[in-house]
Amino acid sequence: MVRLYGCSIALLSAIAFASTSFSEEDVGTEKSTSHSPNDVYTASAQKVASWEVQPDGSAITKDSKSPSPLSAKAQIRRDENGKWIVVPYEKTVGLDVISSPQLPQAKQAEAIEAENDVDVVEKATDSMFLTPSKSFLALEARIANEGYTSELMDELVRISQTYEDPPDQRKGNDWAFAVTHMSLRQLFRPNSMTKEDQVFIDAIFNLKIAADYGAQVAREVIAMLDLIGVPDPDELDDPNLPPLSREERRLEGIEALQSLASFNDSMAMLTVAYGTLSGEIPAQSTDLKILADSDAVCEAAATLYRKCADHNVYVIAAEGNERFPDIVRLSGRSRSSAWDVIGLGGLDYESQPLALIEHYLTIANDPMDKEYLRAMLYLGDLYFSGDPAAHIAPDQRLAAQYYRRAAEAGSSAAQANYGMVLAKGMGVVQDYAQAIMYLNRAAKKNNSFAFFGLGELYFRGYGVPQNVSLALSFFNEALSQGYALAHSFLGSIYLHGQEGVPIDHNKALYHYKAAVNATGGKASQPLHDLAGMHYHGYGTPRSCAKALPLFRSVALHHDINSNFPFSHDKAYECYKKEDYLRAYLQYRLIAELGDVDAQCNAAYLLEHHGDSIFKWRWLALSARSTSNPLLHEAFTLYSQAAALNDSEAIRKTGICYHEPWDGVCPSNRTEAFKRYQLAAELGDAQAGHNCGLMLLTGDGIPQNMTAARSHFVHCSNANFPANVPCALVLLGLGFLQSIKTLVGWI
Known part of the structure; x- marks a missing residue:
């Protein structure tokens, strides 16, 4: 489980309110208008959902009755009549993939008139991405919670067939998302029993159809596959078709990604930014002129990383917490296994959190246990942030209950945490009066997070008359008690100036640097704020070279990019x-x-x-x-x-x-x-x-x-x-x- 600095939700407040450190005009954020390419699959991303993967590759919820699973060792194919069917792998040999979709009559006429067989969809603007219906998003949410049951897979198959039907204003595009979903499952879902190339060829072929019709995620993946030189399915099926070289295919991928990046597609922007930095993609100015000098390369890459970073801090603020998942190095994992064999490090890294959770759950109902307060805080932290390794999804309502129980038992940390969830209405009904009461209790015990919370409420005037001077004193007290993330909020105050507090870019820069140092360079908001100072030249000479690695660090956020x-x-x-x-x-x-x-x-x-x-x-x-x-x-x-x-x-x-x-x-x-x-x-x-x-x-x-x-x-x-x-x-x-x-x- 990830624990944040100091208190379990210590970073929450700094992110939620300090995210306004730079105005939209300052940093050019598109968060209020741009469409995230990941919105389509947010429901199915399943970062922290409480389900278990079974040995056969199916997924079931831990708390519900086990549904009838559909084995991962199955293939989505079309039969001889053109209908989608689900068949086991041993029966897939010789079946055909999706046939070319039938265009509406008007579009057929347009296609005939198009020169050089240009697809109709390419004649339209790239901004015409398809959007799924609410019912399809609900289906994906069910898949995330229940796994790939036969019922849900049958529904995906049924939806995939609707592209042959007359368009439905509500569900007319869902076939493309169903095809994309099933194709991605075939490409990326683990199944070591796969024996045929055709499984992957079919998945890519189907993705290309969905991409041609405007499914944004399908376009992303096809472009990325082009980038690494994966051949077109037609080239593999027809030996007489002259294949593109790896370099030619990579250029196709770059061109597609540049197009997607122009519409603020996060995956594309990250790829183009890295390609620009590494010299694979020429830097371009806003008028599309090729630029070669290092400053131009930095500016081109930093612009893209900044947009991704803006999006990520916005998402973190909306979620109310920042998670730092452990990223495994396979080489290190291999060495750990070797030491386990000879008995020098025999920890089961995946079962250890589960054992600790079971231990604390055992004493959770015994207030007389000497570890009761620690257990309540641990469980509150666990459910507030979630723990993918333990298959625990975030549950703010349950987290608030654990914090309240520990707060009533006298824990100052729990009092501060419970006060803040009351102030923000996270898992509980928002109640400023109760929030201030709990924060004051914790502050009397010199809890640093409580001082920060009081400073925030007085600064905003939430539940109390606004008092900037008193707020600043609380923030400084939080710093003196060790809550270093208060620096981030103070940096925002001095950057913009507030009632009675003049703008002071030098002080803002000092506080942002201190916030970054205090979090070990991990917390995204301080990194983003410091990057903005260097990028705009506030309190320091403007430096793209200093801003870029900071923006890049926030942009490559493993949790969000999952x-x-x-x-x-x-x-x-x-x-x-x-x-x-x-x-x-x-x-x-x-x-x-x-x-x-x-x-x-x-x-x-x-x-x-x-x-x-x-x-x-x-x-x-x-x-x-x-x-x-x-x-x-x-x-x-x-x-x-x-x-x-x-x-x-x-x-x-x-x-x-x-x-x-x-x-x-x-x-x-x-x-x-x-x-x-x-x-x-x-x-x-x-x-x-x-x-x-x-x-x-x-x-x-x-x-x-x-x-x-x-x-x-x-x-x-x-x-x-x-x-x-x-x-x-x-x-x-x-x-x-x-x-x-x-x-x-x-």
């Missing part, structure tokens, strides 16, 4: 179920957003499970013209992450020169050592160990015992178990030194 059709959570779920192909596909697509974790994980899968990925014809890895295409692709991915200063990736590129990787890197010990050294300076313990060994043995570089020992000492201070190899070498060196000393005495 709404994308592919995500770290979904990829890791595939990995755990040994569906390495779908895990690789998702990590590979996320890598195009400039995500270093995904770049390294995709490369890791190519290194360690490449044979199970390489064989798939539809992915076209085997069609690459390079020798040793798996390791060549892995090296490319590691190099991309290395360019973003990822220490593991830098070390892996060093290994390529050290071992070396046949057909990818020539043997070059000097180059390998240089890369190991850089990775070690960035904190990679294994790279430090490699440096030490090369210096100790004179492996391609001059032997230097003093420098070797220095590297071993440094990496032995890393966290367990990464420090173990270095510590063991130091132990051995110490033993050898003792032997030498003993021999000298003799």
Whole structure:
């Protein structure tokens, strides 16, 4: 479970009210007018829904009676009569995919007149994205809660057939969303039993149909698949059709993503921004002129990252909390498993939270238990934020109940938390009078969050007469008691000026920097605010170079971006179920957003499970013209992450020169050592160990015992178990030194 700084909802207030730090005019946010491409799938994103994935791939709710599941080992196909059917995998051989949709008569005429067979949908503006009906969104909500039951899958199939019927003003577009939903399920839902290329070819073919009709998510995914060189289904089905080269297909993907980005599509903006930074996509000015200098590249990328960051802080404020999901590095997970085998770290990372939850639930009804207050606070935190690992969805109503019970038992932290949920009406009826009462109780016990809450209410005049001077005193008291996130709110006050408080950009900058430092550079709102100061030049010379990484950090928010059709959570779920192909596909697509974790994980899968990925014809890895295409692709991915200063990736590129990787890197010990050294300076313990060994043995570089020992000492201070190899070498060196000393005495 994620716990925020200080109190469980300590960040809530800073986000909810400080999100107005920059006006829409200042930062050009489109949050009030732009359509999020993820709105369509918000209901089905299932970030924290309380359901369990069964061994057969179906999903059921934990609290309801288990519905009749539809196995994930099934395929959506059309029969000989053109009707959609659900069939087991063993019966799918030879079935056809969706036939080309029938256009209305008027549109057929338009298509005939179009030159070069241009699709009708391309003659329309890209802003004409389809929207789902309320009934379809309700269906997706049911799928998120109940899983893929036979009943719900049958309904998806039924809706998918309606594109052949006369258009319905209310449900006329839902077929495209049903087809998209089922196709994404085939592409990204774990199923290690998949044996046929045709399963993926069909899914992509169907997605292309939905995309051509204006399903935005389908357009996103098709463009991303083009970007990584996945062939068009027609090219795979017709050997006489000349295929596009990987470079040509990538250019098609870039063009489609640039079009989507112009309509504020988050996935497209992130991809184009990263492509611009990496030099893959030329920077363009507002009049579409190509720009080459570094300042122009920064401005072009920062503009896109800023829009994504604006959207993300708005979403965080609306949700009332910020979650920081753990992102798994597959290489680290592999090492942890090794230590578990020899008994040096045997923690079950996934069952540990469940055991703690059970422990606290056991004592939740015993006020006499010495851990009662801790249990109430823990459970309040748990249900306020939710815990995907424990399959606990956020439940503010239940969280408020736990906070109230702990508050009545005398916990100052619970009194502050309960006061704030009362003030905001989160899980309870909004009641300012009661909120102030609970906050005052906690403040009398010097609770820092309570001082902050009182400052907020007096500053806004919520439930009390507005009093800015008193509010500032409360904020400063919150700071003195250790609630450092009050800096973010104070920064907003000084940025805009309030009653009796003049604008002071220098003070605003100071407070925003302090807020970022206080949160370890994690909390999105302070990062966004500080980025805005640098971007606009408030209190400091304007600097795109300083603003860009801050905007980028907020834009690449793993929790919010988990709404994308592919995500770290979904990829890791595939990995755990040994569906390495779908895990690789998702990590590979996320890598195009400039995500270093995904770049390294995709490369890791190519290194360690490449044979199970390489064989798939539809992915076209085997069609690459390079020798040793798996390791060549892995090296490319590691190099991309290395360019973003990822220490593991830098070390892996060093290994390529050290071992070396046949057909990818020539043997070059000097180059390998240089890369190991850089990775070690960035904190990679294994790279430090490699440096030490090369210096100790004179492996391609001059032997230097003093420098070797220095590297071993440094990496032995890393966290367990990464420090173990270095510590063991130091132990051995110490033993050898003792032997030498003993021999000298003799």
